[in-house]
Amino acid sequence: MSVIPRVTWFSDDDRNKIIDEAKQILEELGVFVENEEARELLDGAGAKIDGNRAYIPTAIVEKALETAPGRVLLYDRHGEIAMDLGGDRIHFNPGSAALRIFDRDSGDARTPVTADVIRYARLTDALPGYAAQSTGVIPGDVPENIADSYRVFLGLLHSTKPVVTGTFRVEAFAVMHSMLSAVAGGEKALRERPNAIFDCCPSPPLSWSDLTCQALIDCARAGLPAELVSMPLTGATSPVTLAGAVTQHCAENLSGITIHQLAHAGSPIIYGGSPACFDMKKGTTPMGAIETMMIDGAYAEVGKALGVPTHAYMALSDSKPVDYQAGMETAMGAIVAAMSGVNNISGPGMLDFESCQSLEKLVLDNEICCMALRLTAGIELRDDPVALPVIAAGIEKKEFLSLPHTKKWFRQEAYMPGDVIERGSLEQWRANGKKTAFDRAGDQVDRLLETHEVELLDAEVKKHITGLMIEESKKAGMDKLPST
Amino acid sequence: MREHLKSCAQAVLDGESEIAEELARLTLEKKMDLLEVIENGFVAGIREVGKLWEEGILFLPELVMGAEAMKAAMELLQPALETEGSDREKVGHVVIGTIEGDIHDIGKTLVATMLSANGFKITDLGADVPAVRFVDEAEKNDADCIAISALLTTTMPGQKKVIEELDKRSMRSRVKVMVGGAPCDEKWAAEIGADGYAGDAVAAVSLARSLTGRG
Numbered sequence: 001m002s003v004i005p006r007v008t009w010f011s012d013d014d015r016n017k018i019i020d021e022a023k024q025i026l027e028e029l030g031v032f033v034e035n036e037e038a039r040e041l042l043d044g045a046g047a048k049i050d051g052n053r054a055y056i057p058t059a060i061v062e063k064a065l066e067t068a069p070g071r072v073l074l075y076d077r078h079g080e081i082a083m084d085l086g087g088d089r090i091h092f093n094p095g096s097a098a099l100r101i102f103d104r105d106s107g108d109a110r111t112p113v114t115a116d117v118i119r120y121a122r123l124t125d126a127l128p129g130y131a132a133q134s135t136g137v138i139p140g141d142v143p144e145n146i147a148d149s150y151r152v153f154l155g156l157l158h159s160t161k162p163v164v165t166g167t168f169r170v171e172a173f174a175v176m177h178s179m180l181s182a183v184a185g186g187e188k189a190l191r192e193r194p195n196a197i198f199d200c201c202p203s204p205p206l207s208w209s210d211l212t213c214q215a216l217i218d219c220a221r222a223g224l225p226a227e228l229v230s231m232p233l234t235g236a237t238s239p240v241t242l243a244g245a246v247t248q249h250c251a252e253n254l255s256g257i258t259i260h261q262l263a264h265a266g267s268p269i270i271y272g273g274s275p276a277c278f279d280m281k282k283g284t285t286p287m288g289a290i291e292t293m294m295i296d297g298a299y300a301e302v303g304k305a306l307g308v309p310t311h312a313y314m315a316l317s318d319s320k321p322v323d324y325q326a327g328m329e330t331a332m333g334a335i336v337a338a339m340s341g342v343n344n345i346s347g348p349g350m351l352d353f354e355s356c357q358s359l360e361k362l363v364l365d366n367e368i369c370c371m372a373l374r375l376t377a378g379i380e381l382r383d384d385p386v387a388l389p390v391i392a393a394g395i396e397k398k399e400f401l402s403l404p405h406t407k408k409w410f411r412q413e414a415y416m417p418g419d420v421i422e423r424g425s426l427e428q429w430r431a432n433g434k435k436t437a438f439d440r441a442g443d444q445v446d447r448l449l450e451t452h453e454v455e456l457l458d459a460e461v462k463k464h465i466t467g468l469m470i471e472e473s474k475k476a477g478m479d480k481l482p483s484t
Numbered sequence: 485m486r487e488h489l490k491s492c493a494q495a496v497l498d499g500e501s502e503i504a505e506e507l508a509r510l511t512l513e514k515k516m517d518l519l520e521v522i523e524n525g526f527v528a529g530i531r532e533v534g535k536l537w538e539e540g541i542l543f544l545p546e547l548v549m550g551a552e553a554m555k556a557a558m559e560l561l562q563p564a565l566e567t568e569g570s571d572r573e574k575v576g577h578v579v580i581g582t583i584e585g586d587i588h589d590i591g592k593t594l595v596a597t598m599l600s601a602n603g604f605k606i607t608d609l610g611a612d613v614p615a616v617r618f619v620d621e622a623e624k625n626d627a628d629c630i631a632i633s634a635l636l637t638t639t640m641p642g643q644k645k646v647i648e649e650l651d652k653r654s655m656r657s658r659v660k661v662m663v664g665g666a667p668c669d670e671k672w673a674a675e676i677g678a679d680g681y682a683g684d685a686v687a688a689v690s691l692a693r694s695l696t697g698r699g
């Protein structure tokens with residue numbers, strides 16, 4: 001067996017110190033919990049409640065950690081395992097909830113429409129680097145207040161992969177849950193073979209809004225995996241030191257796990273986040289900062305030590321167009337995430353601090369993800385002796401290309417990138433019109449959208465979830481949905 | 485006096501709240517010309533801070549600390565100014581908040597801090613604020629401007645609701661409306677009939693100045 005290449009961020013002592021201090025923070029500083037039900041759960045378990053603030057004794061936190069599962073499985077539309085979260089296994093999915101889409105023709109970001117969301121879902125379905133889809137772009141042609149459920153609806157129609165999503169309003173959970181159940185084959189089936197992850201964000205520092213806390217509780221009860229997206233922003237909403245941010249992140253996640261496990265012990269939960277090394281010049285939240293990636297990798301190590309699956313917003317960029325910066329930041333993030341063993345990595349396709357998605361970048365990033373997946377497969381010895389007889393044969397033939405050994409292994413040893421990666425000669429590049437990676441990605445987007453066929457959703461199920469969606473949109477004042 | 489003005493500006497530039505407070509106290513004790521000290525001392529300092537930030541020389545913590553020092557001084561000088569009945573051109577009053585359903589408040593708070601540092605009177609309603617409350621507070625405080633932050637696609641329409649509420653109460657002509665936050669842009673501002681959009685806190689100050697003619 002090969003060794004998975006891994007980075008280590010802390011000594012055991014330092015990591016334990018961070019975890020202990022996080023627990024101490026929950027006991028001494030407490031968490032602000034707006035949600036009444038969550039306060040009641042904490043109260044019932046023995047936390048001290050003072051107004052909206054809950055002081056959580058370490059014993060309760062530790063009990064929650066005991067019941068939280070160490071492995072979380074996600075299933076595709078056929079009920080096959082698509083993600084196996086836990087250990088050092090890594091999976092990619094495109095970043096979620098972009099406000100805009102990058103328009104290839106105008107070279108600028110714009111508001112997406114339903115057709116963009118469908119193209120995005122189909123493309124994600126086609127690309128092998130993505131284990132899951134995400135409700136990645138918010139269409140502007142439906143009422144803003146149904147944006148959260150509508151994007152899940154489109155995702156379920158146009159891709160078979162599980163969905164990484166989240167609610168924007170408390171009321172949205174019910175209809176999203178109904179649609180996901182319908183696709184999974186009922187509520188019980190959904191519980192047994194969940195097809196979606198819900199992001200739930202605590203507000204830094206150490207506070208749970210009513211909405212996100214309700215989502216956490218709803219997920220726990222429905223058995224749908226909840227993903228804690230804690231986001232300390234260094235020097236803005238958390239200590240400016242990286243270790244301080246990791247500690248606050250740990251305390252926020254522990255509070256989330258505790259509330260979640262109190263709502264339903266044993267329900268799946270993921271230790272995650274989207275922190276940033278706050279940019280002190282521009283006042284922005286750069287996902288492409290190396291320090292952001294360091295915080296991510298470091299907290300993943302803490303999450304592993306706590307025995308829960310991990311997640312991070314990595315492999316994305318703050319650049320506006322799909323350019324050098326976009327590729328650089330995305331690839332750095334992907335590799336740091338992979339080598340930190342982050343189980344669920346959200347981000348590919350994204351630009352502009354999680355604000356913009358690009359189909360072309362989604363295609364390019366797929367190559368980064370595939371390469372990162374190759375990297376984490378490590379180096380295997382394949383033969384014993386490792387090389388001596390093959391080298392002997394090579395010496396004899398004066399080359400290796402014609403050796404059966406080469407034919408036997410070359411496909412497994414090397415990842416074969418798609419056409420967007422240029423590995424041809426200068427002459428070929430010239431002959432092909434001197435295209436850039438972005439040009440080639442555009443060609444690939446067009447080709448895949450033309451040729452890739454997404455298996456149709458069962459007609460009955462489709463009718464059912466369309467009915468649910470129409471009901472929602474009527475409530476929001478729109479009688480007819482855009483053509484899907 | 486010139487030395488004193490320079491010290492006041494410097495205290496703000498250095499983000500030294502305690503020194504700024506001390507200088508404000510001295511101003512009162514020595515019965516110096518309040519308007520002169522504010523305009524050519526503290527305000528000059530905060531303008532410089534904003535300029536240096538835009539030029540990329542100062543960083544956010546320095547910008548915010550400068551604003552805090554400014555606030556600390558003004559808290560002492562403002563009441564004196566009012567009892568003196570001095571007519572420093574009436575300051576603009578801005579009612580600011582993040583719209584209902586939205587808890588993103590980092591950007592909003594930065595904008596509020598910078599506006600306040602630049603002489604605006606601020607009523608900060610916090611986050612998750614219903615449209616009606618913006619208008620209630622604007623009415624109560626006779627405000628010149630409402631500033632609404634929205635970071636979510638689902639909450640943006642709330643900004644429009646504020647404008648509709650202003651219309652309903654026939655207050656629209658008296659109260660300017662500015663909007664901001666990640667999903668907003670010039671186009672959105674125009675679409676909902678807001679008076680302006682700004683992309684960051686320093687731009688928000690210029691916008692507020694040009695909209696209200698004050699600050």
Ligand code: B12
Nearest residue numbers: 097166201586587588589590591633636637664665684685
């Ligand atoms: C930090 C953050 C959070 C924190 C907020 C903490 C806090 N106390 O504010 C937390 C974790 C709580 C959070 C929660 C959620 N978030 Co959030 N969050 C962000 C993030 C990463 C950064 C925002 C930020 O603070 N930036 C730094 C500040 C300084 O910048 P700013 O806010 O833009 O403000 C500047 C300017 O815009 C301007 N400005 C701002 N307001 C105003 C107002 C006026 C009048 C003017 C003139 C100017 C102005 O000046 C400011 C200073 O320069 C953004 C990503 C992004 N691209 O913005 C996502 C983002 C906004 N969040 C998002 C989402 C989805 C959520 C959640 C719904 C997630 C969930 N399912 O739980 C919840 C929201 C719950 C709710 N009901 O509000 C999405 C929105 C997607 C969409 N299509 O609507 C984004 C875009 C990320 C993403 N792609 O998923 N989030």
